Amino acid sequence: MKLLKKPPMGWNSWDCYGAAVKEEQVRRNAEYMAAHLKEFGWEYIVVDIQWYEPGAVSHEYNRGAELVMDGFGRLMPAVNRFPSAAGGKGFKPLADYVHSLGLKFGIHILRGIPRQAIRLNTPVMGTEFRAAEIADFGNVCPWNGDMCGVDMGRAGAQEYYDSIFRLYADWGVDFVKVDDIARPYHRDMICCEL
Secondary structure (H helix, E strand, O other), rough: OOOOOOEEEEEEEEEEEHOOOOHHHHHHHHHHHHHHHHHHHHOOEOOOOOOOOOOOOOOOOOOOHHHHHEEOOOOOOOOOOOOHHHHHHHHHHHHHHHHHHHHHHHHEEEEEEHHHHHHHEEEOOOOOOOOHEEEEEEOOOOOOOOOOEOOOOOOOHEEEEEEEHHHOOOOOEEEEEEEEEEEOHHHHOOOOOO
16 A cells, blocks of 8 residues: 555635635635645645535535536536636636646545436436436435435446546546545445555
8 A cells, every 4th residue: 555645735615615616716726826835735726515506605505406517417517607617618727727837626526426417317428327227315415415326236337437537537637525425434436446
């Protein structure tokens, strides 16, 4: 097992803006970090939860809010808050900007698949399966109702996760904070080698 010499060091939007951060705020904080903290090892700029929710305005979550998704049930940045994401670009332009400052870009996700994708029964990219077929309705985040668990024993489940992580890689995401995975511990959704 390889141990890190230091923990990941960076800025997380939740600490200042809760669920309501906007692109301009992310850019200004990245510029500050690059100018004043990078030399001390600070390197990650992380956009936390609800970046896909157009109406987010505080630390509170809007229950039942319409989320921004593509046709495969994958969450996309809300363009009213992240204008560079327009035209299906996702976080690529923002990640490119953060990288241009010599920093790394990260996002927050909740484990699972959006309930909205299940309601619309969107297809799982590259498969014949649909969102409702991989959902685990008895396994829902207790503090945020946006997502429903994914039954990793079902065909199409791994392919769904593969599709979202391919999307994040295409955007240039360096760091993914996966939430609601430790209490209880969701061993079937964690893949690691020690």
